[in-house]
Amino acid sequence: xxxxxxxxxxxxxxxxxxxxxxxxxxxxxxxxxxxxxxxxxxxxxxxxxxxxxxxxxxxxxxxxxxxxxxxxxxxxxxxxxxxxxxxxxxxxxxxxxxxxxxxxxxxxxxxxxxxxxxxxxxxxxxxxxxxxxxxxxxxxxxxxxxxxxxxxxxxxxxxxxxxxxxxxxxxxxxxxxxxxxxxxxxxxxxxxxxxxxxxxxxxxxxxxxxxxxxxxxxxxxxxxxxxxxxxxxxxxxxxxxxxxxxxxxxxxxxxxxxxxxxxxxxxxxxxxxxxxxxxxxxxxxxxxxxxxxxxxxxxxxxxxxxxxxxxxxxxxxxxxxxxxxxxxxxxxx
Numbered sequence: 001x002x003x004x005x006x007x008x009x010x011x012x013x014x015x016x017x018x019x020x021x022x023x024x025x026x027x028x029x030x031x032x033x034x035x036x037x038x039x040x041x042x043x044x045x046x047x048x049x050x051x052x053x054x055x056x057x058x059x060x061x062x063x064x065x066x067x068x069x070x071x072x073x074x075x076x077x078x079x080x081x082x083x084x085x086x087x088x089x090x091x092x093x094x095x096x097x098x099x100x101x102x103x104x105x106x107x108x109x110x111x112x113x114x115x116x117x118x119x120x121x122x123x124x125x126x127x128x129x130x131x132x133x134x135x136x137x138x139x140x141x142x143x144x145x146x147x148x149x150x151x152x153x154x155x156x157x158x159x160x161x162x163x164x165x166x167x168x169x170x171x172x173x174x175x176x177x178x179x180x181x182x183x184x185x186x187x188x189x190x191x192x193x194x195x196x197x198x199x200x201x202x203x204x205x206x207x208x209x210x211x212x213x214x215x216x217x218x219x220x221x222x223x224x225x226x227x228x229x230x231x232x233x234x235x236x237x238x239x240x241x242x243x244x245x246x247x248x249x250x251x252x253x254x255x256x257x258x259x260x261x262x263x264x265x266x267x268x269x270x271x272x273x274x275x276x277x278x279x280x281x282x283x284x285x286x287x288x289x290x291x292x293x294x295x296x297x298x299x300x301x302x303x304x305x306x307x308x309x310x311x312x313x314x315x316x317x318x319x320x321x322x323x324x325x326x327x328x329x330x331x332x333x
Contacts, residue, residue, distance in 0.1 A: 001029040001078050005071070007092055008083040009039040009058060011175075012252035013277065014130070016045055016259055018083055019150045021134045025081070026051045028143040035074055037067075037092055044233035048153040058092065072096050079141070082106040083134055107137045114275065114299045121293065123274050130276040149281070152259040154237040162241065167202040167225065168193055168325070169243035169262075172216055173209030174251040176301025178270035181249055181313050181321075183212060187219030188318035189247065193325070194222040203228045204239055204246070204253060245328055247321065250301075254279060263331075265324045269313040270305070272296045283331065285324035289315045 004025055008018040015038055022034055033053040036046050040057035047055065056071045075096040082089045085106045093104060110133065116122040128136075135145045156162060172186045193199040203213040205228035213228040227239035236253070240246065240260050247265045248254040255277075257264050263283035271277070272295055278286055289295075289312050297306050305312075 001032045003074065003077045004029065004032050004034045004079045004081065005037060005074075005077045005096075006034065006081045006083065007037045007089045009037065009086075009088055010042065010084070012042050012045070013255045014083075015039075015042045016150050016152060016252065016255040017130050017277075018134060019045065019049065019152060019259065020131050020146070020148065021081070021083070021138070022049065022051050023148065023151065024135060024143050024146060025138065027146075028141065032078070035071070035077075037071055037089075040067075045152055047233075048155055048158060049151075050153065058088070060088075069095070076102055078102060080104045081137060083137065085109060105137050105141075107133065117272075117274060118296055118299055121295075123272075127274050128276055129278075129280065133276065147280075149279075150255060150259040152233075152237070152256060154234065154241070156238075156241070163238075165242060165244040165262075167200045167242050167244065169202050169204045169227075169240060169246040169248075169257070170216075171204040171209075171246060171248040171251065171253040171257075172212050173205040173228075173253070174249040174301065176270075176298075177303050178297065178305055178310070178312070179250050179268075179301040180212070181267045181269065181316060183215045184219060185313075185316060185318050185321065186216045186247075189321050189325075190216060190220040190224060191222050192318065192322050194220070194224065197326075200225065202226070202239060202242060204230075204236070204243075204248075206230055206236070244332065245325065247325060250277065258284075263328045265321060265328065267313075267316060267321065269310075269316075270295065270297045270301055271299065275299050283328060285327060287316060287321050287324050288312070 008015050035054040037056045043057035046052050056067050058067050072095050076099050174180045190201050193201050202225040209228045230236040245263045246257040250268050250271050254266050258279045265285045268288040
């Protein structure tokens with residue numbers, strides 16, 4: 001095996017989770033050059049990854065994208081791993097004009113299982129994490145699975161510069177409203193961490209999270225640091241690397257924190273662990289409201305609660321989340 005192309009275009013969390021498979025492929029085929037095709041919005045995930053030769057940032061309108069010709073110029077690939085399996089990824093593969101000797105493998109998205117979980121509330125007997133489903137795509141190639149999880153490299157990793165982690169990060173954002181814990185809950189948590197525990201708290205997020213962080217800071221009425229409004233991955237990583245623990249919703253930032261090996265308290269609302277996206281490890285705590293017959297109402301989140309009560313988040317108390325934080329802090333050396 002001399003060359004491999006991995007395709008995972010969206011979304012940010014899925015792209016981050018695909019990084020573990022690149023490590024596993026490199027372990028199985030150490031001499032192979034691995035290239036990655038990714039939506040241009042998320043190309044920075046791979047920028048400093050030493051296991052990746054080339055990163056192809058694919059625009060959303062792939063039919064007119066010059067990057068397709070750049071991908072094709074590296075062909076023929078011995079192996080193409082399609083973790084997206086949609087129209088865009090098929091267009092990329094078609095542009096390669098692969099010889100018959102090349103192998104193309106596609107992920108099984110388990111659509112029926114997800115639909116049964118969301119609409120029939122039929123929970124699987126065994127929860128298969130997304131990272132393992134990625135690996136299942138190549139398991140017949142004798143690629144070994146590992147439990148190391150995702151990894152995202154920064155420019156500082158190459159230079160050996162690492163800040164001392166002193167803060168507790170709080171990431172209150174998420175793309176979909178039903179995946180966001182309440183601002184009141186976050187404010188009470190921040191007040192507890194700063195006023196009672198004497199912790200330094202830093203608010204994390206992108207430009208879309210500034211308004212939420214403004215409200216949390218106002219409601220908490222205690223000193224906090226602000227790193228929300230980050231406009232690129234480098235800024236987010238720099239802020240994350242100051243954290244010894246992160247409290248987050250089920251979001252891309254949760255996966256990014258785990259990729260940086262940071263302990264996480266993850267708050268789940270409309271989504272559930274059985275969907276396969278929950279982080280794992282001894283340094284992870286999941287806070288969720290079990291027993292609600294309406295969960296999950298979606299596999300990706302919604303703009304509003306379809307029942308109108310939003311019990312999955314409204315019933316999670318700041319005391320529960322604080323207890324999960326204290327549990328992780330007690331493990332620190």
